[in-house]
Amino acid sequence: MKRSYARYLVLGTRMYRGHRPGTVFEAALDPAAEQRAIDRGNIRVLERIDPTLDGDFQLPHDWPPSEADAAAIEAPRGASLISKGG
Amino acid sequence: MAYTKKLALHDKITIDGVDMSNAFRSFGQPNEKAQVDVSGFSVSGANETLAGAKTQSFEGEAFYTKESYALLKPLFDNGTVFEVEWQPDGLVDATREVYFGDCMMFTFGPSVTRGDVEVFPCTFMAATENGIQSSAAT
Numbered sequence: 001m002k003r004s005y006a007r008y009l010v011l012g013t014r015m016y017r018g019h020r021p022g023t024v025f026e027a028a029l030d031p032a033a034e035q036r037a038i039d040r041g042n043i044r045v046l047e048r049i050d051p052t053l054d055g056d057f058q059l060p061h062d063w064p065p066s067e068a069d070a071a072a073i074e075a076p077r078g079a080s081l082i083s084k085g086g
Numbered sequence: 087m088a089y090t091k092k093l094a095l096h097d098k099i100t101i102d103g104v105d106m107s108n109a110f111r112s113f114g115q116p117n118e119k120a121q122v123d124v125s126g127f128s129v130s131g132a133n134e135t136l137a138g139a140k141t142q143s144f145e146g147e148a149f150y151t152k153e154s155y156a157l158l159k160p161l162f163d164n165g166t167v168f169e170v171e172w173q174p175d176g177l178v179d180a181t182r183e184v185y186f187g188d189c190m191m192f193t194f195g196p197s198v199t200r201g202d203v204e205v206f207p208c209t210f211m212a213a214t215e216n217g218i219q220s221s222a223a224t
Contacts, residue, residue: 014105014106015104015105016103016104016105017103018100029103032166033102033103033169036160036166037102040104040156040157042104
């Protein structure tokens with residue numbers, strides 16, 4: 001099952017994955033491990049974090065360049081090879 | 087030059103993410119490889135041996151309380167694969183090596199004796215091909 005990021009609050013009196021009781025941490029826990037910890041009262045989910053990109057992101061209109069344009073600005077083929085003579 | 091010596095007092099033990107350091111009074115991580123006899127006839131008659139399959143586990147003695155029961159019994163009953171971590175001296179020294187692995191419990195048998203401290207043996211067997219690994223703390 002896919003892991004999802006979340007912000008958690010550590011409950012009770014025991015540290016959970018190194019986080020002290022009362023502290024908040026963010027992690028992508030294994031879903032089954034998360035559910036067990038919730039059922040036991042070790043942690044509480046404060047917020048699910050699902051990163052998304054807002055808006056419409058596209059490449060510039062002139063990108064990628066045509067082959068002719070690319071040939072004009074790129075180095076000749078083999079220009080970066082080092083000769084055997086050193 | 088003398089080697090460092092320490093008493094085992096501050097080990098950090100984490101079971102399924104939960105700090106159970108104070109619930110154990112002994113803990114260890116035995117590893118054993120099967121010794122496979124591959125001896126043939128020879129002048130010396132000495133045995134030849136190859137190392138076979140590796141068996142890994144965590145073993146310890148936990149105090150039998152309602153807290154340890156609440157955590158461990160469901161893991162045993164459900165056949166859950168869960169993370170176990172052991173860091174010697176880890177409660178006071180975060181730089182110490184860490185032993186970790188996904189494990190299962192195949193036995194759960196509390197047994198108490200009148201007048202004695204209520205403890206029971208716990209064995210966590212490595213459950214995945216990754217086995218139990220160790221690494222220096224980062």
